[in-house]
Amino acid sequence: MSTLVVEVRNVSKTFAGVEVLRDVSLSVARGQTVSILGPSGSGKSTLLRCINWLEEPDRGEISIAGQRIGIRPDGKTLMSDRELAAMRARIGMVFQSFNLWPHLSVLQNVTEAPIHVLGVPRDEAIERAERLLDKVGIAEKRDAYPYVLSGGQKQRVAIARALAMNPEVILFDEPTSALDPELVGEVLTVMRALADEGMTMVVVTHEMAFAREAADEIVFLDQGRVVERADPETFFNKPSTDRVRQFLQRYS
Amino acid sequence: MDQAAFSALLAGAWTTAWISAIAIAVGVPLGLALALLREARVPVVGHLIVLYVSLGRATPLVTLVLFIFLAAPLFGFPLDRYTAAVITLILNTAAFNAEVWRAAIRGFPREQVEAARAAGMTRPLYFRRIMLPQIWITSLPGLVNEMTFLIKASPAIAVIGIVDLTRVTNRIAAVTYEPLPPIIAAAVIYMVLISAFVRLQRRLDERAHRLTM
Ligand SMILES: Nc1ncnc2c1ncn2[C@@H]1O[C@H](COP(=O)(O)OP(=O)(O)O)[C@@H](O)[C@H]1O
Numbered sequence: 001m002s003t004l005v006v007e008v009r010n011v012s013k014t015f016a017g018v019e020v021l022r023d024v025s026l027s028v029a030r031g032q033t034v035s036i037l038g039p040s041g042s043g044k045s046t047l048l049r050c051i052n053w054l055e056e057p058d059r060g061e062i063s064i065a066g067q068r069i070g071i072r073p074d075g076k077t078l079m080s081d082r083e084l085a086a087m088r089a090r091i092g093m094v095f096q097s098f099n100l101w102p103h104l105s106v107l108q109n110v111t112e113a114p115i116h117v118l119g120v121p122r123d124e125a126i127e128r129a130e131r132l133l134d135k136v137g138i139a140e141k142r143d144a145y146p147y148v149l150s151g152g153q154k155q156r157v158a159i160a161r162a163l164a165m166n167p168e169v170i171l172f173d174e175p176t177s178a179l180d181p182e183l184v185g186e187v188l189t190v191m192r193a194l195a196d197e198g199m200t201m202v203v204v205t206h207e208m209a210f211a212r213e214a215a216d217e218i219v220f221l222d223q224g225r226v227v228e229r230a231d232p233e234t235f236f237n238k239p240s241t242d243r244v245r246q247f248l249q250r251y252s
Numbered sequence: 253m254d255q256a257a258f259s260a261l262l263a264g265a266w267t268t269a270w271i272s273a274i275a276i277a278v279g280v281p282l283g284l285a286l287a288l289l290r291e292a293r294v295p296v297v298g299h300l301i302v303l304y305v306s307l308g309r310a311t312p313l314v315t316l317v318l319f320i321f322l323a324a325p326l327f328g329f330p331l332d333r334y335t336a337a338v339i340t341l342i343l344n345t346a347a348f349n350a351e352v353w354r355a356a357i358r359g360f361p362r363e364q365v366e367a368a369r370a371a372g373m374t375r376p377l378y379f380r381r382i383m384l385p386q387i388w389i390t391s392l393p394g395l396v397n398e399m400t401f402l403i404k405a406s407p408a409i410a411v412i413g414i415v416d417l418t419r420v421t422n423r424i425a426a427v428t429y430e431p432l433p434p435i436i437a438a439a440v441i442y443m444v445l446i447s448a449f450v451r452l453q454r455r456l457d458e459r460a461h462r463l464t465m
């Protein structure tokens with residue numbers, strides 16, 4: 001049994017004739033944090049969205065904890081809605097724009113999927129949600145509705161919502177890009193703590209300090225290709241391509 | 253107006269109320285089903301629904317109720333006038349409701365659906381738990397609007413001999429030779445029925461507004 005939680009093999013994806021991902025491979029071991037960096041439009045979101053099959057890759061294979069997503073074990077037919085949902089339940093996702101459900105309170109946002117997808121008894125789900133909200137520092141807002149929260153608070157709720165499913169891995173798509181600068185820190189603090197605890201994470205970000213300190217590996221995408229893959233120390237201090245050097249000049 | 257006229261008026265009001273109530277109770281979910289089928293983009297079904305919605309919205313109620321009442325026996329299932337009236341109002345209001353629901357479904361934020369799918373919800377589950385509770389609130393003002401239109405248009409069913417709240421005023425006037433009092437009384441009853449809906453609509457508008465903040 002491999003310890004790879006996410007395995008992306010030779011994935012390509014075209015949108016309207018434009019190749020957005022070209023032969024991308026990536027693997028994330030259990031407990032690892034991998035940061036995906038790259039200029040805007042380089043395919044970072046698309047790659048992340050292929051991992052939980054919100055986008056269907058044109059070519060290549062993606063496995064979660066050894067099980068292929070999207071395609072049935074026969075290697076040909078597509079998974080049904082129900083089969084895909086069962087796979088996605090094991091993959092958390094945190095979006096740039098939070099995507100909380102506005103008709104549900106903070107607590108309900110966190111308990112909704114555990115109760116209705118996993119079948120966790122309500123009391124248990126609530127107890128667990130309260131612990132998670134406490135952990136992300138927002139326990140006092142449990143009965144508030146999303147619209148009264150700041151961006152930073154919304155994103156911490158979204159992280160608690162992802163954690164509540166006990167996922168194998170959490171995918172973060174620029175989780176701090178929509179936040180006012182003074183709110184970025186509170187979200188990154190939570191994410192650092194998760195990385196330290198050994199949560200498996202794939203993080204698309206423009207926060208270089210976070211990538212440098214929290215990531216075990218950096219993957220650099222440019223025009224849909226993996227241009228560089230290195231540990232943070234090497235990536236930031238001795239990048240091997242000009243493309244990365246240019247990028248780092250702009251962002252640090 | 254005497255006691256007999258007054259009870260006749262109430263009977264007419266009751267007829268309008270129950271026929272409209274059934275049409276609303278069936279027409280609202282039917283409109284949703286039509287909107288969902290149309291948005292599901294099943295090739296032939298989608299076109300049929302588009303055709304139905306445009307016909308349903310374009311055909312005057314009087315024409316539709318006459319057609320249904322008179323044509324049904326030709327197709328081998330004669331309808332009594334009340335059934336014909338209820339079916340007519342359902343077909344009419346469902347066509348309008350389908351458009352209200354469809355606007356809400358189309359406007360539903362993609363991000364919320366993606367969050368639901370990413371959390372492992374199947375389509376039926378996210379429809380029931382995430383989408384429906386919200387499109388219900390955003391659609392209700394429009395649906396209530398259609399309900400008031402339906403009540404106001406319902407006198408058309410008198411053409412096949414149903415004595416509703418409007419028709420009964422003629423009957424009363426024919427006996428009393430005083431047409432105005434029953435008409436004024438009927439107008440008041442319509443106003444009471446409709447203002448209840450309008451008040452409901454105002455309350456729901458506020459809720460819908462809060463949700464979109
Ligand atoms: N659903 C889509 N339809 C068409 N083009 C898309 C779609 N999603 C992304 N793209 C295009 O694919 C490219 C990569 O997008 P994306 O993965 O969002 O990049 P990044 O997240 O690195 O900024 C962009 O040029 C974008 O315009």
Ligand SMILES: [Mg+2]
Pocket residue numbers: 044045046173174
């Ligand atoms: Mg992106």
